[in-house]
Amino acid sequence: MALGKEQMALLYRNLIRADHFDKMMMNRIMQGKLIGFYHPGDGAMAAGVGASTFLGDNDILNPHHRAHGLGYAAGRGIDVGRYLAEHTGKVDGCCGGRSSFHWSFPEKKLYGASGFIGWHFCPVVGWGWASKRKGNQMVLMASGDGSYGQGGAHEAMLFAMNWKLPIVFFCENNGMAIHSTISDMHPMPDISSLAQGYGMPAVVIDGQDVFAVAETVIAAREHALAGKGPTFVEAKTLRLREHDVGTPDLARAEPRDAQYLEELKKRDPVVLATTRVLAEKVLTQKQIDEIYKEAKEEVAAIEKFADDSPIAQPSIEELLAGVYVA
């Protein structure tokens, strides 16, 4: 189903916002104004935006770890001020400043990021089961190519298909996991080929094309809501930079090829989307300039909110009180 112009404009706006969020995080980690690490999403923000922008309010969203989920945050309407406050250990952080980068917004059905890659393949079964019982909701389960090495991925696909659970397995395949290339880790270049063993419908799409991603996920979501079970959507994307800021950019033990990385830059999703919205007269250059201006203002407001919030240093007694439900 083709997207309407309004939908395309919204996707474009969210993509530009997400890109600004990623750049904000890069700047901050370089300046020492972020807690923990940062795994840059540079050149790979389209997949998350496309996958999350048209989810329903009831849908459960598990963000991919790259860019610490900010593409998904942009699409989901997450309060990025509270997100950044969390990532800087502040009182107004979404988890009271105690989670570092393990953010969650349960009220948005975003139950929590984790530093354990592949952890979500466990609860996704229950998210899917509960969604089926309740009806009118589904699960977008995003993760990377690397995460499909986890045995839990196979258990989740087995359960999802056996029980026809309303889950979209959304794989951002950037061909890398830290220093390992896809061919080091998987016998087949397409991760979605794993779904075939379970008889799960699977598609491979261009993850650099925010519009293609959105169209595919909308269709997969409808399939899920119609009771037809899970779909595997593999979005081919790329990794322009090192795995996380400060770690050398290697393929196995060798530096990644500079020329190859230059080639990848031609696939920048912002450039691709801008060309298209202009060509199809979805937006004028003036409107695009306005979107950029607003994104900058939004980032400034986010940073101010987080920076103005006091450092979270509750007493041990207060922390102890948070361990159990009273």
Add this chain to the structure above:
Amino acid sequence: MSEVRELPLVEAIREAYRQEMERDERVFMVGQDIAGGIFPHTKGLVEQFGTDRIVDTPLAEVGMYGTAFGAAMEGFRPIVDFMFAGFFLNAASPILAQTAQFRFIHGSQMSLPMVITAACGAGMRLGNEHAMLVHNMIAQVPGIKVCMPSTPYDAKGLMTAAIRDDNPVAFIWHLGTMMDRGPVPEEPYVVPLGVADVKREGSDVTLVANGFQYKNAEIVADKLAGEISVEIIDPRSFSPLDIDTILKSLEKTGRLVVVDESWESRSTASEIAAQVVDVGFDLLDAPIRRVTIPNIPLPGGHMEPYVAPNPDAIEAAVRDVCR
């Protein structure tokens, strides 16, 4: 005698890998991204030993661990690297339920010579998953040994001992000690597992501390010097635990503070306290104090410095038992 060369702790570990792999063809390493390296402990090894012995795996802890487990039964001597110790929990079932208890339950016929290693520890504000110390979770299970070095010297010696040991050994190392420099002899040597070390002699109080917390203990001992004479004991191994060295120290001091970067309940600190009360009750002139993480998941953000054991908390405990 010529002066002993100094190395950072992480390079001392690497030297043990290198020397033991040169010495014994059966030794190999398996882990994620160890050829390229996440921490420098594996740097340069793939160039020397090739991909048959520096084995990168998919992002799959169970399969990765399984490589080591099965190969050990077949006579190899694997070192399996979990990167961050929290990730070890993904393979907790095969490690704790199988490997550790395997030999005994199968009639003590087989040996499983393998090293399970990972970095961990508070200090980088990464939150519970990455910082979590797992030594006590492992040490509770009989059949697997557990150690953690505090100095580069101990790092090389303990790792060498772990590789040569015919039992599964968990060698955990603290990120806060990674770049600490200290003397490390060039020739291979062993620091025996299950033997504590008196790192500093003193007469008023016995302070047990290990890993990064050993450094905090030294800070406190320096600060109190002239006022309270602190004896620092580094247990080096959590299992087996060398209680005799601690008891011997208590004969002199009569006072005990145990620092353990772990939850207060059911920790090595608790275990040492229990054993001392059991067999050394008469040696005590004061209650035992444990300096640990309160029973809360270790938060990230800005809370690590005061939730994890720290010099202030250690000093307060030492002063308390010396009142």
